[in-house]
Amino acid sequence: MAATSIGTARRRRDGEPKVRGTTRFTGDLQIHGLLHGRLVLAGDAHARLNGVDAAAALALPGVVAVLTAADLPLRPGAGGRAGLPLARDEILWSGQPVALVVGESEAAAEDGAGLVVVDAEPLPAVLDLEAAIEAGSPPARVHAAPAVDGGAAGAHGAPDDEATADAHGAAGAGGSEQAPSSPNVVTQRRMTGGDAAAGLAAAAVVVSGRFRTPWVHQGYLEPQVAVAWTEPDGELVVHASTQGAFALRQSLSSLLGLPLDKIRVRPGVIGGAFGGKLALLEPLVAAAAVKLRRPLRLALARSEDFAATNPAPAQLIELELGATAEGRLTALRGRVVADRGAVADMGVEAISTALCAGPYAWPAHDLKAVGVLTNRVGAGAYRAPGAPPAAFALETLLDELAQRLGLDPIELRLRNVLTAGDRGIDGQEVAVLGARECLEALREHPLWSGRGALPAGEGVGVALGFWPGGLEPAAAICRLDADGRLTIVTAAADMSGVENAFATIAAETFGLAEDDVRVATGDTSSAPYGGVSGGSKVTYTYGRAVERAAAEARERLLRIASAELEIAPEDLEVADGEVRPLGAPGRAIKLADLAARTLSFGSPHEPIEGYGGVAQVSRAPGAAAHLSHVRVDVETGAVTPVAHVIAQDVGRALNPALVDGQLMGGSAQGLGWALLEELAYDEDGQLRSGSFAEYALPSFDVVPPIETLLVEVPAPDGPFGAKGVGEPPVVAAPPAVANAVAAAVGVRLRTLPMTPSRVWAALEDAR
């Protein structure tokens, strides 16, 4: 065999073109006759929509149309957010799209949008999550009850909480519970096992807390954008920055009533998504393009993206847990309330509730998940949906528990962490999990062992995060071209350097250099099927399909080489771009020669190609443990991260450079959750942080050096042992910081982000 590609650090393939600016994003597409859309966003947080006066806008030169909900050719009854791209009868949040102004130019559309008058009659707005669940709360929606189960199912592919949990990899457990306490409580679910009350009663120590986390935006660099047009034969083409081409096609088919084969979704290059780019703008843009019979682009401005898309929702988590004096956990009890915003078809409460158990063994649990409507933007998925809030609550309490028990926090976790053969609260047996190994890796780290010698106001915190990993079928084809290079084709969205992962897997499997593998993305017309890029499952599912496709092509290659060389396939090896007879390298044939001979008139050989389809049935959960070293300014409450270490079980690091990048990016986003990020609204429900000036993403002056420790506990069904690595690293960064703050200055924060004012207030309380 040639030198292995696996485990070799290589640059991201999409890096150079993105840095050079030669990548063509969806918004860069140049289309003949393209129209431009601009949204008219609602001002009120909740109002009766009496009408839209478009006369002045339509009078502007260059304005082609002003579309409202009634103008869109959507199937009646199409539910959920996708079925309601523009407000109908009722305005549900400040920032909701009410009309789409279409112009011959961006400027015309923009000017037109400024002239549209929305006639709305204010209604009581439901803005506070805790007030929303009170029995006496006014309803956040008056006209139409949201269809949480059923109607919207086909549209998003992930309509209700159960499906959403599945999409991102969690297995829901337990039954539903009816009797909502307020008109805004749209889902309630209870998950129980054992006798939690007895477990808590029998515990030597019980700790509890009430945790709040805010609305957080995914912060992708490329705002939401979509382009759509119809071909003369009626085919609808949608070029979109989407995480799921086939899922989007399905959604559009349901919404527009078009057969699947009359819709072609071309997955564009994605400028960041993190869960937020799943059929959001496309229904509107597609419907408008069908209506107007012209190509249309809608590209949100940054402020619109903050106000009108689908960020991670606010959560309220109440949790109590107990342990024996030896530090054995006895029971977990609590409630997870998640805001669904005004559009109810996406919620994180179920998965977040399940994740409150962490990767630990619980003799008993009693957890309740509550999904709540408010007059806020609809909730969406963001890297490990629901996991950071759950980990913030659980891991903070575990830290407190260790403190109360006088146990080393890592030791407490090691005594309870799930390992292979254990069962989680969902009752499923854990196949392989490297959580223990991650904790052990941190225990040996000098930052942990040396934490006692830090100056005053500094501290080190530890926390463990967990992500169950998603499953969805995927397929790939591969083709040896006449130049001896291999082409891999999938429908996987361009995200997180998947091109590299596929190339590494194919190169290793087929037996050529990674640079001789090209990775192509097909559209829904011609690519093999593949699921949504989300839930940390692309490498685990698509990657496995790529491995199979390359293996099948290699078999064909050896069969053909065997015929040409008259040597049995088992006596041949593929290396360095050649097929070589073992022991007779002088008779080697170059792949390019073999391929060119095969792909020609009269060739007696079939193409050297392969197909791989896969349905993983075993999950490959990921775990990541963090050490956070912070310095707290007791005068101002400012928390400064000094150092950060993450140990993550990555299964097998196909390309350590890219895996490191995921771990660093996830940790950085976790620091954003911990210290900075919050979509802040005023008392009228108006967004106050609608730009990166007000919405504080962690930048390089905030993020400390991040040290990554790659723990490799191979996933049996992953390609070369690899598993998804995208979501785990964000999960436990916030509690690691919170625990570091506690270690530094002795106060425990219950609300994210841990802003200077909150820390200062906590210090004041403690003083």
Add this chain to the structure above:
Amino acid sequence: MAATSIGTARRRRDGEPKVRGTTRFTGDLQIHGLLHGRLVLAGDAHARLNGVDAAAALALPGVVAVLTAADLPLRPGAGGRAGLPLARDEILWSGQPVALVVGESEAAAEDGAGLVVVDAEPLPAVLDLEAAIEAGSPPARVHAAPAVDGGAAGAHGAPDDEATADAHGAAGAGGSEQAPSSPNVVTQRRMTGGDAAAGLAAAAVVVSGRFRTPWVHQGYLEPQVAVAWTEPDGELVVHASTQGAFALRQSLSSLLGLPLDKIRVRPGVIGGAFGGKLALLEPLVAAAAVKLRRPLRLALARSEDFAATNPAPAQLIELELGATAEGRLTALRGRVVADRGAVADMGVEAISTALCAGPYAWPAHDLKAVGVLTNRVGAGAYRAPGAPPAAFALETLLDELAQRLGLDPIELRLRNVLTAGDRGIDGQEVAVLGARECLEALREHPLWSGRGALPAGEGVGVALGFWPGGLEPAAAICRLDADGRLTIVTAAADMSGVENAFATIAAETFGLAEDDVRVATGDTSSAPYGGVSGGSKVTYTYGRAVERAAAEARERLLRIASAELEIAPEDLEVADGEVRPLGAPGRAIKLADLAARTLSFGSPHEPIEGYGGVAQVSRAPGAAAHLSHVRVDVETGAVTPVAHVIAQDVGRALNPALVDGQLMGGSAQGLGWALLEELAYDEDGQLRSGSFAEYALPSFDVVPPIETLLVEVPAPDGPFGAKGVGEPPVVAAPPAVANAVAAAVGVRLRTLPMTPSRVWAALEDAR
């Protein structure tokens, strides 16, 4: 099983959109910033090119550039026609592109082209095929000797005569012969077997003749067109009306020096090709788009297409053959001279020579193939390249032989026709061939048996044609979509209703209704490999790949249905859009349900997809016999076809309606060869028939009712026994007409087309 799709007549899928005008052809593509090209064509037939004065053109508003050969970024040494898209140093034919004027609009380019001044110094022009091969002929090319073998090989994929023959299905035989008799003879090849001289000497009867056929244009409705642009990342995209996407990509890679994966060929819908659309305009358009960094379209006007493309070349065939008194053929001797025009990389002389033997057994043969340069447009492929002239010579002489021997012409052919197990003059054993069955079908036809009772001036002629069938690897993938419909993906060009054939094959193999199969064409970036659509091999090769892909998908389907139903796969059947347990139809699952369940989050099933790759190693030659009934006006020489019957071995008629269409279309084109079509040039080499006003395609007032007899001798390796049917029907129509003329009025024509003046002259000679 459901009712079979095989053998059921169905409409062409591409028919309705083409009739309605909703098909988007390459020339209809709307591209942002598109530039338009217009060619400056040479006036002289042969000249030294001293320069091009573009100043006046460049001064015109809207003219962007005037490109000449030196401006194109083609690799030095790139040979053949593809390497010489614009004249360099020397003008080789009247009509040769000398410059490309590029404008912001068609009108600007057109106006600019009118202002370009070509400075050329006339050279002696070689215009007559017979004079061109004389030792004293001036050379048709002065500056550069054409590279017949070698240099151009990579570019066209079919550079020399051997490869060309292969491309269209013939196996060359015999060795090359050097020592050209004139500077214009660029290839000579002799094919021998047995002792032809002895065979002729021993024959009871010998007949001979000298036959001439003209340059004939393919007459496609859509003139040549190509569009190209470069993406910001440097990828060259070529959208072309081409018969071979992968072959074109290979050619462009060689010419432009770009890696294969930096070129994406998007095969567009083809508005007729018949062999003429193989990398002709694309090298120029691609090179210009790379040079100008702007999207560019070049769409030829009809007159340009007549003057500057690649029609079938003129031929001169001298043949003599002998037979015993019992009508056993003894020997065949002769020479086939084919014009290659001014660009030498495509010639039909080798295959035409091989086809002069027809589908008959010859104890001895001695044939010479000669390829000749002249100052005419370069030769190209046209439906069964070289076959109609060969059949015209051979089948006319056989008719004469039968007359001399007093044998029924069909009986004479039956005594000598090849059947399974016989060997052709190439020495290959014939596997399966339905030529005999075709003759037998005609022998029973009332038109044949009743031919003795026709009025004066009318006659019926018979002739048999043959096409060896091409081979080239091909592949397909298929995918069951969530709506229960099957998608087939190949790189096969849209020609001749292949969508129907693929759908029929897939439907029958998989087990669903043909309407539930969609056929998609992929581009070279993501489609599995496939060869050129030519040589009557698409159904035979791609079709077989489709069958395999559908079979593999069906296996997956049954495996998944088996798991869902807990019934063994062998106890399941697929029919009417369902998987049904045998004997328990009530437990059937709809394909759509199964597919939707499979293609979803958490599905335990891999996608229901399949891959099929194929390399046919056995040829499936086709044969077609014609009866032509004509009326000859002895006063004017006008020949009027009265009726026409074609009996063709089609292997298995997957869709009789489409097969009938091929037989009728081929017969009609054969009538054009016989009676009407000729690219006529004046004594200066100027084309006189540059429009459909002068170039007479057979129209409906000329073509008589054509009766088709589908003879089904299954091809063992064809999908469901099918074989290629495109080329055989054109081959023997001309000699059938010629033999009918002889039967009607007793004169034998040796030159095509058999115009009234030629027939009248022959009648005069005979009177």
